[in-house]
Amino acid sequence: xxMIKKRxxxxxxTIVAIxxxxxxxxxxxxxxxxxxxxxxxxxxxxxVAVIYTxxxxxxxxxxMHEAMVWAKENLNIEYVYTEKVEPADVERVAREYIAxxxxxIVPHSWGFWETTVKLAKEFPNVCxxxxxxxxxxxxxxxxVLYDYWIQDAAYLAxxxxxxxxxxxxxxxxxxxxxxxxxxxxxxxxxxxRSVNPDVKISVIFIESWFDPIKGKEAAKALxxxxxxxxxxxxxxxxxxxxxxxxxxxxxxxxxxxVDQSKLAEDVVLASVVWDLKTFVKHLVEMKREGTWHGGIxxxxxxxxWAKLVWxxxxxxxxxxxxxxxxxxxxxxIISGELVVYEPKDEMWDPARWA
Numbered sequence: 001x002x003m004i005k006k007r008x009x010x011x012x013x014t015i016v017a018i019x020x021x022x023x024x025x026x027x028x029x030x031x032x033x034x035x036x037x038x039x040x041x042x043x044x045x046x047x048v049a050v051i052y053t054x055x056x057x058x059x060x061x062x063x064m065h066e067a068m069v070w071a072k073e074n075l076n077i078e079y080v081y082t083e084k085v086e087p088a089d090v091e092r093v094a095r096e097y098i099a100x101x102x103x104x105i106v107p108h109s110w111g112f113w114e115t116t117v118k119l120a121k122e123f124p125n126v127c128x129x130x131x132x133x134x135x136x137x138x139x140x141x142x143x144v145l146y147d148y149w150i151q152d153a154a155y156l157a158x159x160x161x162x163x164x165x166x167x168x169x170x171x172x173x174x175x176x177x178x179x180x181x182x183x184x185x186x187x188x189x190x191x192x193r194s195v196n197p198d199v200k201i202s203v204i205f206i207e208s209w210f211d212p213i214k215g216k217e218a219a220k221a222l223x224x225x226x227x228x229x230x231x232x233x234x235x236x237x238x239x240x241x242x243x244x245x246x247x248x249x250x251x252x253x254x255x256x257x258v259d260q261s262k263l264a265e266d267v268v269l270a271s272v273v274w275d276l277k278t279f280v281k282h283l284v285e286m287k288r289e290g291t292w293h294g295g296i297x298x299x300x301x302x303x304x305w306a307k308l309v310w311x312x313x314x315x316x317x318x319x320x321x322x323x324x325x326x327x328x329x330x331x332x333i334i335s336g337e338l339v340v341y342e343p344k345d346e347m348w349d350p351a352r353w354a
Contacts, residue, residue, distance in 0.1 A: 043076055043288070044288060045076050045077060046075075046077045046078070046103050046287050046288055047101060047104070048071070048077050048078065048102065048104045048283075049080050049081065049094075049097040049102040049104070049105055049106065050064060050079070050080075050081040050106040050108055051081070051082050051085050051093055051094060051105070051108060052065075052081060052082065052085065053085055053086065053087065053108070053109035053111060053112070054084065054109075054209050054210040055083055055210065056083050058210045058235075059235075059255075059257035060148070060209070061108065062258050063257050063275070064106070064108055064131070064276055064280075066258075066276075067276035067277045067279070067280040068081070071280045071281065071284060075284050080102075087109070087112060087115070090112045090115050091115045091118070091119065094107065094115065094119055098119070098123055102126075103127060104127045104128070104129060105119070105127070106129045106131065107128070107130055108131035110133055110178060112130065113130050113132070113134070113145075116128050116130040117139060120143045121140050123142075125142075126142065127142050127283075127286075128142060128143045129143075129144045129146060129283055130144065130145050131147070132146070132147040133147075134179075135296055135346075139294060139295070141294045142292060142294055143294045144283065144294050144297055145297065146296075146297045147298070148184075148257060148274045148305075149183070149298050149299060149300045149305060149306065150184065150257070150272050150274045150305065150306040150307075151183045151186075151187035151300070151306070151340050151345065152187070152306040152340050152341075153273065153301060153306040153307055153308040154183075154184045154185075154188045154191070154272045155188065155190060155191035155194075155333075156272075157188055157191065157231060158170075158188040158189060158191020158192040158193075158194070158231075159191040159194060159322075159326060160229075160254075160322060160326060161188070161191075161192050161199075161229035161231070161252075161254075162191065162192035162193065162194070162196035162199050163195050163321075164252070164319070165228055165229055167226040168199050169200045169202060169228065170229040170230070170231075171201075171202045171203065171204070171222035171225070171227035171230045171231070172189075172201070172202070172203040172230070172231040172233060173218045173219050173230060173231070173232055173234055173236060173237045174204070174231075174233035174234060175205065175206060175208060175209050175233065175234050176207060176209075177205055179347075181233065182347060182348045183341065183346065184231075184233060184272070185203055185233070187341070189203075189352075189353045190340070190345075193353070201353040202225055202227060203353075204221065204222065206218050206234060209234070210234070210235065211234070211235075211236070212235040212236040214236065215232070215234045215237055216236035216237065217236070218236065218237070219239075220240045220243075223241070223244050228249075228250060229251070229254075230251060230252075230254070231253075231254045231272070232253045232256055232260075233256045234256075237253050238264035238268060239264075242264055245266060245267060251267060252268075252269040253269065254268070254269060254270055254272055255270070255271030255272065255273075256272050257271075257273065257274045258271065258273060258274070259271045261310075266313075266314075268311050268314070269310070269314050269315075269318070270308055270310045271308070271309045271311075272308060273306070273307040273308070274306065274307075275305060275307060278305075279297070279299065279305070300333075300340075300341075301330070301333050301334055302336065308326070
């Protein structure tokens with residue numbers, strides 16, 4: 001009977017072996033847990049709100065919107081926006097975003113800068129990126145001031161117009177005579193005059209940031225004056241140029257801020273482009289890393305902001321010597337050998353180009 005009990009039970013030797021095995025496994029797990037690296041911290045999702053004063057389709061807005069969508073897909077951010085906000089209403093909209101915890105507020109219009117300064121002082125822990133504004137004042141340290149410093153590319157467009165014009169009249173359809181616009185108009189004029197001292201520069205300010213009808217009428221007036229190249233700083237000139245083309249007049253246009261060749265492949269020769277992806281990446285990284293640095297950001301072609309983008313459909317109509325000259329001047333700008341911007345370019349003086 002005792003023999004049967006011994007055979008049916010677990011021997012002390014077996015129990016000891018099991019205990020030893022468990023101790024060994026526990027010890028191994030403990031060593032593994034103490035030597036394995038800690039889990040990577042979860043990257044904080046930065047919340048960005050952009051406030052636009054005109055429709056999202058307006059190029060100044062489109063370039064920021066496209067950069068933010070890119071950042072949402074690649075930089076782990078939350079992006080929301082409000083469009084068609086009047087300057088009188090921007091404070092209310094911005095405060096609503098601040099109240100729900102947005103990390104970066106981007107008031108994307110010159111007309112918003114005073115409100116941005118006011119709110120930045122009231123909320124020093126919120127970061128602001130103000131889209132254009134005066135450069136002769138001191139901004140709070142949590143404010144980055146940026147603008148479309150694409151005058152380098154506008155200068156190249158002027159060279160093309162000055163070299164290729166057959167009428168010696170080139171025009172610009174633009175918004176207001178404010179510094180950020182004036183920089184582009186003056187750079188375009190300088191580029192044209194640098195290769196053609198006799199070219200006439202005709203500029204029409206339509207007194208609106210978004211009015212394609214007025215832009216078209218202004219372009220028609222320039223064409224009637226003999227302009228065969230038009231820098232379309234605003235919407236509208238493409239339609240006027242296409243109508244002229246139907247009447248047998250060849251009028252080339254330059255798009256602005258975004259590549260607009262797809263809008264009118266038969267008249268848009270090239271576009272003066274603003275690329276904000278690297279800038280938005282910089283803002284997000286500064287906020288995420290706690291290294292926000294305010295101030296005026298006046299990046300240009302050297303930093304990848306400003307680009308001249310050809311319309312591939314019409315590029316073959318550009319003489320080889322013009323293409324070569326544009327490439328040479330572009331390299332001089334990037335290397336720093338040629339500086340396009342001058343402080344006086346902030347002002348508009350028609351007599352300068354008379």
